[in-house]
Amino acid sequence: MSKLKTLLFRHETLLFFVVVAEWIYFDTVGRNFGTLDSIFDVVRHSVEIGLLALAMTPIILTGGIDLSLGSLLGLCAILFGKLWRDAGLTPLMAGCCTLGIGALAGGLNASLITWLRLPPLIVTLGTYSLFRGLAEAITHGVDTFTNFPASFLFLGQERWMGLPTQAPVFILVAIGIWLLVHRTIHGRSFRAIGFSPEGARYAGLPVERRIAFIYVLAGVIAALAAIIYTARLGQAKADAGTGYELYAITAVVLGGTSIFGGIGSVTGTLLGIAAIAVLNDGLIHARQPREVAGMLTGLLLILALSAPVVPQLWSHLRARRERKPA
């Protein structure tokens, strides 16, 4: 009984019910919401943000944050288009180079954060501006890359074995990250670092190397997301992925990962992604303007942040009141 109760009140379980409730609500309100096509639409639309959220999970676990991922997605999309159109590479080759560029960009974040011990927040705020600025400078703000070959667009627009082609890619990355966080020594060390970086260092963990690794990994995943984004829309523009970092952070925090680090799970992130994706697509099906979805995501983030804190604060206040002599 008590086991069932703990399972029932776990963050993930509650979140699962939220997703189901959203689903039922939009199924009754919206048109054509529950059909297979629309489910595939939801999957297609949320793969890129989902990838960024997966990349963000280990980072937030260590108590860090990466605000530059959305901008990096834009920069990688542009460079991918540039490599394919102007350097004449095949999409496959261009894709490989793009992943390398993502790793380099992640490496820039990683080296500033670990070598100079700078706060991730301000470093990635700087690269957030730098990456987006480079994307705009390279395209002069207007140049877009289109007319990609059909064999490349297959990745974003067609189906493979009945599923949207990008879905297997996403599942592979999700499994990889899940294994990394929950089944390896690396994953345990992320949590140790999140709880106490100093403690982890005294315990003999290579803190700098572990942190550097996850920022580079995040860069590679952002590049992958950029390729899928380009394939889905069939074009690469400098403003690709604007604001995606917010959605990714929201998904991670909504999934129960503590923004202070140390606590969290990949399963939670996946459910968080589902909650946001269903909300976004559901609102479109319910014929609400796009802005409402953005606004609700912001509010949702504040709620998800304060939910675990409010009961603590309440009991803290009560304890203080009782301590005071009447």
Added chain:
Amino acid sequence: MAVAAPAFFQPQPLLSLLAREAPTLVVACGMTLVIIGREIDISVGSQFAVCGVCAGLLAADKWPLALVLPASVALGAALGAINGMLVAGLRLPSIVVTLATMVTWREGLRWLRQGEFVNLPDGVQWFGLSQRTGQWVLIAAALTLLVALGLALRNISFGRFIYATGSDAEAARLAGLRPQRVKFLTFLFMGALVGLAAMMNIVQSPQVDPKSGTGLELKTIAAVVVGGVAISGGRGNLWGVFAGFLLLICISPALTFLHIEAYWEKAIQGAIILLAVVADGLRARKEQR
């Protein structure tokens, strides 16, 4: 700069530039207080737009300017208070809280107004003065605020409280201060300054652009960080921020004069932020040894 393009130093464009960027300076002053208190506020751009549009609507509704200004400041203070409550009251990390409020205000504004411009009645532009006097008024207001705050930060007890809170909140608490209250007040004050800055912005043109203030948070944080304020709180002053501000606002006209395309502005801004923090990091490393 002076060598490459002497035309840069002509008085009239320089005056317009300073007047145009005066609101940024006001916001940067508020941001300095928040960052010295070891927090950050990235929702200022959205607050700026909300205050600007609301002030514009009030002015269009024939409110006298003497009432619109306090209304705008009060609205900004209210928005700042929301951030402050979430950060200081619930002890949530300010970066994520203000990221959320940034999007919420911006999208909410777009939803309600659908991106419409607000047309201002006559007599609002430059407070009904001539353009030149108006520009001087704005610059003078911003500089007065800067000097007053710079002195207050150094000499008034509350200014010292902010430094104490930022360098070590726990020690400040043990010393009898209330760090959470100090943080709340810095956010409140930040919001009020944004309201003032929004007002200083809308008097410069006949219309209010609902997209105004986009990227304002980056610009001001860049000025503050370049000005030598430690992002880890407790260190820095407003004079450095003023220097950082002057450096940053010169980028875009400098690009024009040096015949570099304007698209590079954002990238250069990012690079300057990174350089500033790298310099700060290197210095901290040297001190450790």
